[in-house]
Amino acid sequence: MAKLQVLDHPLIQHKLSLIRDEKTGSKEFRELVEEVAMLMAYEVTRDFPLQEVEVQTPVAVAKTKVISGRKVGLVPILRAGLGMVDGMLRLIPAAKVGHVGLYRDPETLSPVEYYCKLPSDIAERDLIVIDPMLATGGSASAAITFLKERGAKNIKLMCLIAAPEGIKAVQNAHADVDIFVAAVDECLNDHGYIIPGLGDAGDRLFGTK
Numbered sequence: 001m002a003k004l005q006v007l008d009h010p011l012i013q014h015k016l017s018l019i020r021d022e023k024t025g026s027k028e029f030r031e032l033v034e035e036v037a038m039l040m041a042y043e044v045t046r047d048f049p050l051q052e053v054e055v056q057t058p059v060a061v062a063k064t065k066v067i068s069g070r071k072v073g074l075v076p077i078l079r080a081g082l083g084m085v086d087g088m089l090r091l092i093p094a095a096k097v098g099h100v101g102l103y104r105d106p107e108t109l110s111p112v113e114y115y116c117k118l119p120s121d122i123a124e125r126d127l128i129v130i131d132p133m134l135a136t137g138g139s140a141s142a143a144i145t146f147l148k149e150r151g152a153k154n155i156k157l158m159c160l161i162a163a164p165e166g167i168k169a170v171q172n173a174h175a176d177v178d179i180f181v182a183a184v185d186e187c188l189n190d191h192g193y194i195i196p197g198l199g200d201a202g203d204r205l206f207g208t209k
Contacts, residue, residue, distance in 0.1 A: 002171055004179045007043050012036055012182050016160065020198045026207040030083055033132060033205065036160060036182060037087035044128060044158050044180050045072075045092065073125035075100055077143050078115065080202040081131045084158070088130070096125070100143045111142035116150075123151035132201035134162035134181065135194050137169025144174050160201075161185055163194045 018024055019032045051068040054061050072092050076082050078101040085097060101115030119125060129143055134157070144155055155177050157170060162181040165188050170179060185194050193199075203209050 002175050002178045004167060004171075004181070004184075005043065006184060007040055007180060007182050009039060009043075012039050015039075016182050019160070020196070022199065024204075026204060029204045033083040033160070033201075034087035037084035037130070037158075038090050039087075040158055040180060040182060041088045041091045044156060048126075071121065071125040072096075073098055073119050073122060073127045075118070075127055075129045075143070075147065077102065077129065077131040077139055080133065080205060081129075083132065083201070083205040084130045084160075088128070098122070098127075100129075100146060102139050102142055104138070111138050113142070113146055116146055118147070118150060122147070123153060125152075126154045127152050127156070129155060129157045130159070131157075132160045132205075133194060133197070134159040134166035134170065134179070135188055135192055136163075137166035137173075140166065141170050141173040144170070144177055156180065161194055161197060163188045 015032050015036050019029060048070050049068040050065040052063055053066050055064050072095040074085055074088055074095050075098045076085050078099055089095060096119040098118035099115060102111045103114055105112050127147060129140065131140060134140055140157055147155060157177055158180045160182050162184050164184065167179060170177065185197055187195050189195050
């Protein structure tokens, strides 16, 4: 079974509290989501391998380390996942960004792909699927399936807040995908919203309803 990591760094938890607050407006909400995504990126990339190199400093030659030829891809799930991209790109500026768009079929309730644009070398990249909310897990599981069907092999999932139901759904569908979250909340309500959650992340990011 893939591992679940709850990133409980004090800065992440402090900013997440502000994100949850219904009084936080769209501008501040966007800034906070971006900041938390950047902080979470530290932990999500912790297992990247290093190689030793020599660098000429102003004083002498230093033996130091750089990331060992790692190709990274960020894949936000439209639309709310877009709010986390810039924060991660600040730390991983060479990463390529793909996009997956999904909607839920009103009759079958199954996720349907309406847009998918990915780097051509997706099979060679370590992919991080990003979405603020992991509620039922349907969209995340479907997005990961679409990536695997296109050749992706190394995938992680990063979300701000998750419900136990969503975590279980992704783990059951994709036992090889590690999940990184800032908080695990209580449950889902009858409408599929995370309780206590933060409301609709997309609406709060973009000022829509």
